[in-house]
Amino acid sequence: MATYIQKLGIVLKNYTDGLGHLVFTNVCLHCNKELVAQERYLCWICWEGLERTYFELQKDPSILDKLFWNRVEIKHTCALYVYGKGKVSQSLIRALKYDFKAPLGIFLGEHMAQQLLHHPMSKVEAVLPVPIHPKKKFARGYNQSELLARGLSKEWGVPVLKGLVHKRKHTNSQTTNDRFGRWDNVQNMFAASSQIRNFSHVLIVDDVITTGATLESLARAIKAANPKVQISLLSFAFTK
Numbered sequence: 142m143a144t145y146i147q148k149l150g151i152v153l154k155n156y157t158d159g160l161g162h163l164v165f166t167n168v169c170l171h172c173n174k175e176l177v178a179q180e181r182y183l184c185w186i187c188w189e190g191l192e193r194t195y196f197e198l199q200k201d202p203s204i205l206d207k208l209f210w211n212r213v214e215i216k217h218t219c220a221l222y223v224y225g226k227g228k229v230s231q232s233l234i235r236a237l238k239y240d241f242k243a244p245l246g247i248f249l250g251e252h253m254a255q256q257l258l259h260h261p262m263s264k265v266e267a268v269l270p271v272p273i274h275p276k277k278k279f280a281r282g283y284n285q286s287e288l289l290a291r292g293l294s295k296e297w298g299v300p301v302l303k304g305l306v307h308k309r310k311h312t313n314s315q316t317t318n319d320r321f322g323r324w325d326n327v328q329n330m331f332a333a334s335s336q337i338r339n340f341s342h343v344l345i346v347d348d349v350i351t352t353g354a355t356l357e358s359l360a361r362a363i364k365a366a367n368p369k370v371q372i373s374l375l376s377f378a379f380t381k
């Protein structure tokens with residue numbers, strides 16, 4: 142009997158120790174190294190490993206600007222980091238999308254705002270997160286672009302526009318489709334409210350830009366509701 146209780150004790154201890162590890166240990170989202178007190182989400186080596194695009198410092202149009210040429214008129218575009226397989230940016234976005242890390246989204250939004258504090262896009266009237274379908278929001282617990290927008294809003298002192306644009310239907314993940322295949326699916330993805338007429342310059346916020354098709358569709362829906370509005374785009378990362 143004593144042996145049984147001892148065994149049970151060991152099992153319980155292992156279980157709670159494991160749980161403690163899960164709840165309290167703070168590890169780098171990219172390399173899994175344990176973080177020290179000053180580090181948040183990434184160790185400093187991985188923060189350094191984030192590959193900056195520096196699009197905002199380019200005098201000539203960036204490849205991100207050119208992505209929207211002949212598609213929809215965009216005032217300013219920027220994406221801070223290069224996105225790609227195995228990159229630190231991918232670990233951050235993965236954690237944001239699939240690991241229920243809502244505070245990370247606000248933290249990254251604040252970080253983006255600080256990086257672009259003197260950029261003209263910080264003077265927009267409002268930030269507009271890319272809407273996701275309510276089903277997806279329910280499954281994830283939040284809209285990751287909205288969290289980024291909240292971080293930007295906090296730093297720049299501009300409002301987050303919610304509910305002015307909605308997503309029309311649920312679409313499956315289309316990350317493997319090519320630009321043209323994807324376009325068919327997203328052409329009429331969004332509808333914008335006439336309240337968008339109250340604004341003359343808004344900033345669309347997204348986590349990652351790949352083909353730009355979703356953003357193009359969103360920008361078109363906003364322009365359909367207010368042809369005079371200027372639209373800028375900001376994303377945490379960009380797939381080159």
Ligand SMILES: [Zn+2]
Pocket residue numbers: 169170171172173174183184185186187188
């Ligand atoms: Zn690390």
